[in-house]
Amino acid sequence: MLSINTLHQTFELYLKENKIVKNPQTLYNPFNYIMSIGGKRMRPLLTLLACQLFDENIKQALPAALSVEVFHNFSLVHDDIMDEALLRRGHITVHEKYGLNSAILSGDAMLIYSYDMLQQTPNKSIIGEMVNILGKVAIKVCEGQQYDIDFESGSNISLDAYLKMIEMKTAVLLAGSLELGALAGGASFEDRKHLSEFGRLTGLAFQIQDDYLDTFGDPSKFGKRIGGDIAQNKKTCLYIKALELADTETKTQLLSLYNTSGNEEHKIKTVTMIFRRLAIPDFIKHLRNDYQQKAYQQLELVNAPAEAKALIKNLAASLLVREL
């Protein structure tokens, strides 16, 4: 069984070997740039770990691992344009570095390559199904991104709609990464579905946690400034749930706070107080823990060696902090 570290190194080597050295460089430089600035490689690791549950020879899963990483980076390049983001992983974004047109076009090329890379899977008989899985995931990711954009300017978003959005935008790609790896490893249909569900539920738990920590995280551990989402009027699950629970007066107060750009410190403090008064932290903690628990239950159901499953659980646990 290969450790997470070994799998990570194996993936980085495969990525390097499959770097696109081709003209026009104006198309492939942005492509190689975004792929080279790293990230945690969470999705390809999930693909390789899922394969390893059923087959220790992970070669069948390497093309799919590269595919999901390239797809993920395509979505980052185009999302960063839409969000007018200046930085990604501490580096200048593709559209800021190479211009809008190159960012659009190299993103397109990455999306196309994410399909093309699946063709390198040694077992040709499963490529068709892999393409199908990637396609279903890809459509949902686009739809999720559109819902996210729509929600920013919309009102009266329900918590269910918000959870559906983060599921599509983030969780389905984690689910797909695991499903592709399981398929490459020769898993049964049932085990593929359990792993896919594990990925979906873990993704939801992680995104909910992300919202929680932005307001209620430990400042000494949380990488970003506490309260950033509130300062930016971001419609997180905390805010949406608070609007659902608030009485008319509190609702008016919240809406007004999210509509004005006044003293930020005061705003963060007031909104946090409202959240606490409505018992939002407890609700959100329970929501995350519930998804996390259900995710682990799905992993339990997978028919594979316990020590290989433990590696996947460890990787998920590195995303999901123990105590909220």
Next chain:
Amino acid sequence: MLSINTLHQTFELYLKENKIVKNPQTLYNPFNYIMSIGGKRMRPLLTLLACQLFDENIKQALPAALSVEVFHNFSLVHDDIMDEALLRRGHITVHEKYGLNSAILSGDAMLIYSYDMLQQTPNKSIIGEMVNILGKVAIKVCEGQQYDIDFESGSNISLDAYLKMIEMKTAVLLAGSLELGALAGGASFEDRKHLSEFGRLTGLAFQIQDDYLDTFGDPSKFGKRIGGDIAQNKKTCLYIKALELADTETKTQLLSLYNTSGNEEHKIKTVTMIFRRLAIPDFIKHLRNDYQQKAYQQLELVNAPAEAKALIKNLAASLLVREL
């Protein structure tokens, strides 16, 4: 055998039946808008005509026909952003109508759907090869678009490089449309390659003709203003060949004319005169005719009924005017 008109109607009906009625509408409205404003449906018609050469039941080719049309429209949506185009087929462009973000994202969705639609092919055993063909075409189209962008700001472009660019940007999709149709119809490998070559050469002949007609076309027949490319300093094959043939003095004059924005009428007249003096019209006419003739030779080699081949030749002839 189905006529071009019947095939056109069959395609429009299939397109209507497969219209995406789904949320979020903000994603699918731009998608359906660009698909609905028409165009000549040249690529899906080539797919259906190529299928019909080998199998009169064109059902196997309808998903691929839709796929190439959706792919083509994806490329238009993203190209129009890059060109800052206001109009497409006489209608307002997607990014002008729906905004930049929706144009990027709905373009992405169209690219994904162009793969997904192939999955509807009744003969499941050929879907893998179809995905492969679409992928190879798609990468070349992106590369061609990047070369086009690069050429606009570059100097010293050779005619060969220009021809390679238009081949990738335009001709390979015509080639792929025919190859997908032939595959759906059960053609031999050789016939698929002949048809693909026919498409590639026809695409080149058409693009070269397009450059020619913009300067030397009959004003009463040519839809656009004569000399528009010269007025916009477009590096057409006429201009590139002229720079290759010109002596130092004429070259300096041409470069200077393409670098200044003076009297447009005078500029168009002077450049056209230089082109004539260098015998560019004859050279370009021969170049186009040569590609056209080679294209028809490839079609001749296809082992299929003459009357079915005549339909494809007719469609190509509707693109390629008899006399330049």
